[in-house]
Amino acid sequence: xxxxxxxxxxxxxxxxxxxxxxxxxARLLSNVSFLQVQDYTGTIQTVWEKPIEIKVGxxxxxxxxxxxxxxxxxxxxxxxxxxxIISTSxxxxxxxxxxxxxxxxxxxxxxxxxxxxxxxxxxxxxxxxDLLIKQxxxxxxxxxxxxxxxxxxxxxxxxxGANFFKIKYFDQSAFxxxxxxxxxxxxxxxxxxxxxxxxxxxxxxxxxxxxxSEYISLDGEMGFIGSFEEIMAMLNKxxxxxxxxxxxxxxxxxxxxxxxxxxxxxxxxxxxxxxFREIAKKKYDYEIPASTxxxxxxxxxxxxxxxxxxxSDFIFITNYLWKDKPFYTMPxxxxxxxxxGFDLLYKGMEIVTGSQRIHDYKQLVENMKKxxxxxxxxxxxxxxxxxxxxxxxxxxxxxxRLIQQMLGLKSIKEAILFPRDVKRLIP
Amino acid sequence: xxxxxxxxxxxxxxxxxxxxxxxxxARLLSNVSFLQVQDYTGTIQTVWEKPIEIKVGxxxxxxxxxxxxxxxxxxxxxxxxxxxIISTSxxxxxxxxxxxxxxxxxxxxxxxxxxxxxxxxxxxxxxxxDLLIKQxxxxxxxxxxxxxxxxxxxxxxxxxGANFFKIKYFDQSAFxxxxxxxxxxxxxxxxxxxxxxxxxxxxxxxxxxxxxSEYISLDGEMGFIGSFEEIMAMLNKxxxxxxxxxxxxxxxxxxxxxxxxxxxxxxxxxxxxxxFREIAKKKYDYEIPASTxxxxxxxxxxxxxxxxxxxSDFIFITNYLWKDKPFYTMPxxxxxxxxxGFDLLYKGMEIVTGSQRIHDYKQLVENMKKxxxxxxxxxxxxxxxxxxxxxxxxxxxxxxRLIQQMLGLKSIKEAILFPRDVKRLIP
Numbered sequence: 001x002x003x004x005x006x007x008x009x010x011x012x013x014x015x016x017x018x019x020x021x022x023x024x025x026a027r028l029l030s031n032v033s034f035l036q037v038q039d040y041t042g043t044i045q046t047v048w049e050k051p052i053e054i055k056v057g058x059x060x061x062x063x064x065x066x067x068x069x070x071x072x073x074x075x076x077x078x079x080x081x082x083x084x085i086i087s088t089s090x091x092x093x094x095x096x097x098x099x100x101x102x103x104x105x106x107x108x109x110x111x112x113x114x115x116x117x118x119x120x121x122x123x124x125x126x127x128x129x130d131l132l133i134k135q136x137x138x139x140x141x142x143x144x145x146x147x148x149x150x151x152x153x154x155x156x157x158x159x160x161g162a163n164f165f166k167i168k169y170f171d172q173s174a175f176x177x178x179x180x181x182x183x184x185x186x187x188x189x190x191x192x193x194x195x196x197x198x199x200x201x202x203x204x205x206x207x208x209x210x211x212x213s214e215y216i217s218l219d220g221e222m223g224f225i226g227s228f229e230e231i232m233a234m235l236n237k238x239x240x241x242x243x244x245x246x247x248x249x250x251x252x253x254x255x256x257x258x259x260x261x262x263x264x265x266x267x268x269x270x271x272x273x274x275x276f277r278e279i280a281k282k283k284y285d286y287e288i289p290a291s292t293x294x295x296x297x298x299x300x301x302x303x304x305x306x307x308x309x310x311x312s313d314f315i316f317i318t319n320y321l322w323k324d325k326p327f328y329t330m331p332x333x334x335x336x337x338x339x340x341g342f343d344l345l346y347k348g349m350e351i352v353t354g355s356q357r358i359h360d361y362k363q364l365v366e367n368m369k370k371x372x373x374x375x376x377x378x379x380x381x382x383x384x385x386x387x388x389x390x391x392x393x394x395x396x397x398x399x400x401r402l403i404q405q406m407l408g409l410k411s412i413k414e415a416i417l418f419p420r421d422v423k424r425l426i427p
Numbered sequence: 428x429x430x431x432x433x434x435x436x437x438x439x440x441x442x443x444x445x446x447x448x449x450x451x452x453a454r455l456l457s458n459v460s461f462l463q464v465q466d467y468t469g470t471i472q473t474v475w476e477k478p479i480e481i482k483v484g485x486x487x488x489x490x491x492x493x494x495x496x497x498x499x500x501x502x503x504x505x506x507x508x509x510x511x512i513i514s515t516s517x518x519x520x521x522x523x524x525x526x527x528x529x530x531x532x533x534x535x536x537x538x539x540x541x542x543x544x545x546x547x548x549x550x551x552x553x554x555x556x557d558l559l560i561k562q563x564x565x566x567x568x569x570x571x572x573x574x575x576x577x578x579x580x581x582x583x584x585x586x587x588g589a590n591f592f593k594i595k596y597f598d599q600s601a602f603x604x605x606x607x608x609x610x611x612x613x614x615x616x617x618x619x620x621x622x623x624x625x626x627x628x629x630x631x632x633x634x635x636x637x638x639x640s641e642y643i644s645l646d647g648e649m650g651f652i653g654s655f656e657e658i659m660a661m662l663n664k665x666x667x668x669x670x671x672x673x674x675x676x677x678x679x680x681x682x683x684x685x686x687x688x689x690x691x692x693x694x695x696x697x698x699x700x701x702x703f704r705e706i707a708k709k710k711y712d713y714e715i716p717a718s719t720x721x722x723x724x725x726x727x728x729x730x731x732x733x734x735x736x737x738x739s740d741f742i743f744i745t746n747y748l749w750k751d752k753p754f755y756t757m758p759x760x761x762x763x764x765x766x767x768g769f770d771l772l773y774k775g776m777e778i779v780t781g782s783q784r785i786h787d788y789k790q791l792v793e794n795m796k797k798x799x800x801x802x803x804x805x806x807x808x809x810x811x812x813x814x815x816x817x818x819x820x821x822x823x824x825x826x827x828r829l830i831q832q833m834l835g836l837k838s839i840k841e842a843i844l845f846p847r848d849v850k851r852l853i854p
Contacts, residue, residue: 155852
């Protein structure tokens with residue numbers, strides 16, 4: 001007998017069929033039993049009018065008759081005839097996967113990742129993640145961006161940051177990429193518009209709900225821009241389109257987190273950092289510490305401000321200070337202490353950093369000097385600016401933070417299959 | 428004036444328009460000049476009936492009148508009126524980007540990557556690469572696979588290989604992933620069918636035309652299989668569909684390499700490794716060395732055999748020996764010295780390795796012992812087999828080798844934007 005996918009059962013009502021899948025829930029009563037079975041296309045209820053032996057989590061093959069059942073999600077259920085256990089657990093599950101919510105501590109959830117991921121509500125996070133990266137790729141391409149894959153092993157810890165992981169690379173030392181920054185800029189010289197969905201590594205000794213040492217960055221970079229506002233407008237357009245499609249395709253998964261829609265304004269409000277520092281003080285009586293550009297509490301208040309003033313989940317904060325931004329960031333034309341740099345906040349958390357970049361060789365070298373950045377190991381990057389680079393800029397977006405904020409997850413680690421932090425290298 | 432994209436010029440014949448882009452070629456004559464200009468949507472010829480000054484490679488803004496020109500590729504050209512140089516080169520280009528072929532030595536090509544990538548024929552490689560990964564993602568999803576992103580930093584150098592890069596990870600040691608093997612298997616327990624497009628790292632001290640230390644692997648893994656032939660059939664289906672779409676969407680880029688079609692058989696021929704060793708001897712008078720399962724010359728002959736016997740660019744070689752395969756590979760039911768493992772060769776080069784995996788905990792632990800593999804650091808992986816894993820298997824496909832073979836490139840490094848090998852960490 002040939003396997004029928006669960007999604008196709010409703011077209012075969014009245015027929016006998018074989019399904020395969022995992023038992024997600026089981027109610028075993030004396031005269032009737034119910035098994036919820038999931039395959040990669042859906043879930044169906046099977047009803048048994050004879051005694052069966054089964055454990056939640058077993059992988060099974062079932063033969064039975066497909067019967068109409070209006071109250072069931074797919075409009076049908078299966079009256080079970082034969083049950084074959086393909087694979088069973090040889091130890092008890094460490095937690096009850098059949099419960100509606102797992103309600104585990106983060107540590108337990110992550111230590112038990114190989115099994116907690118099987119819970120439908122956890123599955124939903126990664127189904128939405130799949131939709132997000134699918135649609136990001138599609139929408140970027142529709143807007144003329146070419147996908148690139150740039151190296152994650154770098155010859156030099158450039159970009160001026162300290163948070164690089166060091167690798168033993170044959171008889172040399174190398175570093176893990178903190179971002180595809182230099183390479184995507186070089187690729188603007190080739191394809192004008194490029195994007196990347198790629199691994200990114202940060203040796204940040206942070207113990208927060210928003211930091212991990214490995215994540216997937218959704219990067220974009222575009223040339224021939226007239227201003228950094230064009231980058232923001234493009235990003236706005238991309239996110240709006242991606243969110244609309246994720247909402248449409250992922251409604252059932254969003255509903256599990258009581259998210260009914262994913263509104264993105266046609267024009268996301270923008271506020272200059274200096275102005276927002278004033279607003280935070282006046283409106284919310286909060287002084288953003290002078291030692292930071294904006295701190296998490298400041299971001300939270302910016303999110304509140306966006307909601308209260310503009311009914312928006314998103315807000316751009318622009319004109320970050322020159323002293324806080326990497327050497328390749330274009331200084332503001334209006335105020336040399338500021339930059340053409342921006343962050344995008346989603347529900348009060350930074351999910352994107354972007355800017356216009358310096359494209360003139362002399363200006364770039366000047367800016368490096370002013371910042372005290374040594375060119376060692378980035379000569380190849382600097383060289384490209386000798387060869388007619390157009391005005392350009394782009395962004396890096398944290399894919400997991402985006403899902404975290406979309407669903408209101410407490411930690412970014414819930415939005416990563418197997419997260420990595422200072423202490424966590426396993427599973 | 429608003430910028431018009433080059434792809435849209437043909438709908439505006441007779442109108443004045445502004446375009447922006449890079450000068451790919453220039454013929455400057457005394458009374459008339461021609462500039463080929465490229466933006467992210469295409470290339471157009473601009474004609475100048477007045478003296479202009481320009482260098483190949485410059486980024487320009489041009490205003491002119493769009494005129495019908497039947498001989499031109501897009502059916503039109505631009506009669507230039509105003510030429511503004513947005514960005515120019517401050518040094519001479521190290522090679523002539525306007526030549527039809529660059530004809531550079533591999534080292535020169537790669538050392539000069541930031542500019543050689545701008546050549547149209549090199550661009551074509553990465554346009555096809557973009558199409559490949561786009562379509563792999565789409566076709567995998569159409570077949571029920573969910574995309575996952577698994578960690579590239581691992582707590583243990585597992586999988587039994589020696590070719591791991593070591594990282595300093597805070598106060599611990601860690602390793603770069605050689606493949607998503609363990610994680611994709613775990614994810615079969617969650618989504619049944621999963622795939623990944625991800626970075627993969629191999630510390631192989633090889634100086635060949637087919638090895639690099641960092642590449643993008645196209646992985647797939649599927650559950651509830653009846654045999655390893657089902658995996659091969661799925662892979663066959665995926666590649667066939669992907670190739671058809673790449674051929675359709677990428678025809679102009681393929682044509683630059685004189686590739687007119689990308690035929691994939693409905694059923695790719697398969698031969699057992701032991702049988703092919705015989706065939707190589709009898710048919711091609713070549714003895715595959717006893718020290719290898721199959722060597723590059725053996726692969727080349729297998730490619731020849733596929734072409735001569737089956738008119739196929741592809742051939743599966745199956746039943747690799749147990750002694751040569753990792754501990755998680757399912758032994759053959761017929762012959763304990765062989766495995767349910769296969770490679771797929773494309774034009775005489777291995778591009779895929781795959782197999783059915785052991786899904787039974789006890790069998791897996793037994794097999795590890797037999798192979799002398801220590802479980803240290805992979806307890807999390809072994810644990811999942813205590814919890815009802817279905818029969819499953821999958822593959823890892825080298826995306827760059829695939830492009831290399833598709834276009835007949837001499838080295839895999841030509842198919843990678845910024846390749847990494849023993850000596851090459853820059854650019």
